Amino acid sequence: xxxxxxxxxxxxxxxxxxxxxxxxxxxxxxxxxxxxxxxxxxxxxxxxxxxxxxxxxxxxxxxxxxxxxxxxxxxxxxxxxxxxxxxxxxxxxxxxxxxxxxxxxxxxxxxxxxxxxxxxxxxxxxxxxxxxxxxxxxxxxxxxxxxxxxxxxxxxxxxxxxxxxxxxxxxxxxxxxxxxxxxxxxxxxxxxxxxxxxxxxxxxxxxxxxxxxxxxxxxxxxxxxxxxxxxxxxxxxxxxxxxxxxxxxxxxxxxxxxxxxxxxxxxxxxxxxxxxxxxxxxxxxxxxxxxxxxxxxxxxxxxxxxxxxxxxxxxxxxxxxxxxxxxxxxxxxxxxxxxxxxxxxxxxxxxxxxxxxxxxxxxxxxxxxxxxxxxxxxxxxxxx
Numbered sequence: 001x002x003x004x005x006x007x008x009x010x011x012x013x014x015x016x017x018x019x020x021x022x023x024x025x026x027x028x029x030x031x032x033x034x035x036x037x038x039x040x041x042x043x044x045x046x047x048x049x050x051x052x053x054x055x056x057x058x059x060x061x062x063x064x065x066x067x068x069x070x071x072x073x074x075x076x077x078x079x080x081x082x083x084x085x086x087x088x089x090x091x092x093x094x095x096x097x098x099x100x101x102x103x104x105x106x107x108x109x110x111x112x113x114x115x116x117x118x119x120x121x122x123x124x125x126x127x128x129x130x131x132x133x134x135x136x137x138x139x140x141x142x143x144x145x146x147x148x149x150x151x152x153x154x155x156x157x158x159x160x161x162x163x164x165x166x167x168x169x170x171x172x173x174x175x176x177x178x179x180x181x182x183x184x185x186x187x188x189x190x191x192x193x194x195x196x197x198x199x200x201x202x203x204x205x206x207x208x209x210x211x212x213x214x215x216x217x218x219x220x221x222x223x224x225x226x227x228x229x230x231x232x233x234x235x236x237x238x239x240x241x242x243x244x245x246x247x248x249x250x251x252x253x254x255x256x257x258x259x260x261x262x263x264x265x266x267x268x269x270x271x272x273x274x275x276x277x278x279x280x281x282x283x284x285x286x287x288x289x290x291x292x293x294x295x296x297x298x299x300x301x302x303x304x305x306x307x308x309x310x311x312x313x314x315x316x317x318x319x320x321x322x323x324x325x326x327x328x329x330x331x332x333x334x335x336x337x338x339x340x341x342x343x344x345x346x347x348x349x350x351x352x353x354x355x356x357x358x359x360x361x362x363x364x365x366x367x368x369x370x371x372x373x374x375x376x377x378x379x380x381x382x383x384x
Contacts, residue, residue, distance in 0.1 A: 006255060007034035007055070007073050009066055009090060010081035012043045014186045015104040015130065015247065019079055020047060022252045026261055034073035036066050036082075036090075066090035071097060077255060079130070080105040083188055084322060085315075085363050088112060092356070095119040095127075102254035104130035106201045107322070111315035111359050113208025128254040129209055133202050135250035136229030136241035137210060142258075144231070144239075151232040152206050155222035156199040156292065157182045162223060166296045170336025174328070177335055182225040182245050191325045192299075195338055196292065200303020201321075204314050207307055214307045219300065221290040226277035244277055298339040302346060312352045312362035319366035320345035327374050345369050 006023060010016045016037070023030040032051035037044040038059045048056045055073040057065030063086060070078045070090040077100040080091050084107050091108050095101055096119055103109060108116065120127045129138050133154040141149070160179045161169045177194040178187065185193070192198035203217045228250075230240035243249050252261045271280060278285035294301040299321070306317040324341045327333045333341070349365045352358035 001029070003029060003031040004255065005031050005033045005074055005076045007036075007053075007069050007075035007078045008032065008081060009036045009069060009078065009087050010038075010083070010105075011035040011047055012037040012040040013081055013083070014189070015081035015251065016079070017043075018248050019081065019251050019255070020051065022248050022255060022261070023051070026252075026256075029256060029261070033075050034069035036061075036069040036087075038082075063087075063089050067093055070094040070099070075099055077102055077128075079251075079255070080108060081130070083107065083186075085111060085319070085360070088356070088359075092116065092119050095125060096123045098123040098125040100126045100128060102128045102130050102251075104251075106131070106198070106205060107318045109205040109208055110201050110318045111312075111363065112356070113205065113314075114354065115356065115359075117208065117211075126257070127209070128257055129205070130250055130254045131202060131205065132228045132245070132247060132250045134205055134209055134229070135253055136227075137206060137231060139241045139253065140229065140231040140239045141210070144233070146211075148234045149210075149212075149231055150234050151216040151218055152210060152212055153218045153220060153230045153232065154199065154202055154206060155220055155225070155227055155229065155289075156196060157193070157225045158221040158223050158290070159194045159196065161194055161296075162221060162290075164296070169296055170334065172335040174331070177328075181223070187329060188322070188325055191328065191338075192321070194335075195299040196297040197299035197303065197321055197339075197342075199292075200300045200306075201318065203300075204303055204307045204317075214304055217307075219292050221292055223288055223290075224277065224286065227287060242276065299342065302339060302343055306346060309346075311354050312359055313346060315359050315362045316345055316349045316366040317342060319363040320349075320370045323367050323370040323374075327370075332374060341370055341373055344373060 008016050032053045034055035035053050036057045055069050066087045067090045071093050078094045079102045081104040129135050178190050180190050199219050206217045225245040227240050227242045232238050273285045274280050306313040320342045324338045345366050349369050352362040
């Protein structure tokens with residue numbers, strides 16, 4: 001079996017480093033041909049020494065460096081694991097060339113999902129989701145007639161504030177917001193998980209990736225984080241995908257698709273509860289499900305609003321949220337200010353045509369809008 005040639009955009013981030021773990025554990029299956037990173041040059045240098053790719057670029061090379069990593073490295077598959085819109089040109093260029101795309105970049109699908117799905121279809125490659133929720137949906141849909149799909153469901157852990165009051169959430173500190181009970185992610189994604197914006201972005205992604213209207217993409221809180229996604233079919237059947245909360249599972253599925261990677265042989269005798277996510281020798285395993293309270297987590301409602309508006313509204317949502325989260329992390333605003341500012345941007349940024357230039361304009365306008373608001377907005381965190 002020929003090794004798949006992999007280019008990783010965002011190699012020093014959480015998804016990128018875990019992807020390299022998967023590749024290192026399966027050297028007979030994969031070859032790293034390109035690494036593109038931001039400013040963590042020390043880690044990038046270590047990765048380059050370990051995997052000896054043909055192309056290595058960092059933030060100093062800008063969008064041109066990402067484009068070279070994606071299209072000039074001879075990659076069979078590009079793993080897009082950057083944040084924000086910086087890699088859009090590289091992602092679309094790979095799609096137009098028929099290179100498979102494993103996408104972990106929420107913003108690319110949220111902002112440009114409709115256009116990207118069309119570009120992948122034109123190029124003849126495959127669009128393979130990496131987020132655990134979308135990987136779960138993708139796996140549940142393999143071999144199924146899409147016309148018989150009634151609804152899609154993705155799960156949220158509930159984050160660190162699942163049971164907190166609205167007042168407690170609004171006044172949360174950075175340390176509290178980063179204290180995720182289940183997943184270990186980068187700062188941006190962890191904050192988004194605490195606001196549930198991540199689940200809103202994922203609902204938009206699901207709608208775009210699987211051609212579903214907003215009302216047929218559902219979110220439920222599942223604190224155990226073992227069931228990641230489910231598909232409801234027209235006959236009332238529900239098909240779900242479960243696994244331990246380990247991002248290396250969906251990463252490996254995307255990189256190896258349509259195959260599954262082999263793992264260490266299971267210890268015998270098999271423990272049925274452990275296979276379903278329990279700790280070894282546990283006597284009980286629970287799967288709890290709760291409705292989402294959008295009064296306490298308004299970011300999720302904002303995401304559905306953007307999805308229903310369509311056009312460039314999701315791009316505005318994503319860009320505004322990115323700047324608002326940066327401001328919170330910097331101590332410039334309170335946690336509760338994040339959805340307020342994002343909502344203001346959704347109302348205040350004008351509509352743009354749904355084209356790549358239009359998306360860039362919407363993205364830039366949303367960032368400028370939020371920065372202008374931050375310049376005059378009193379901070380709840382400092383009381384000034």
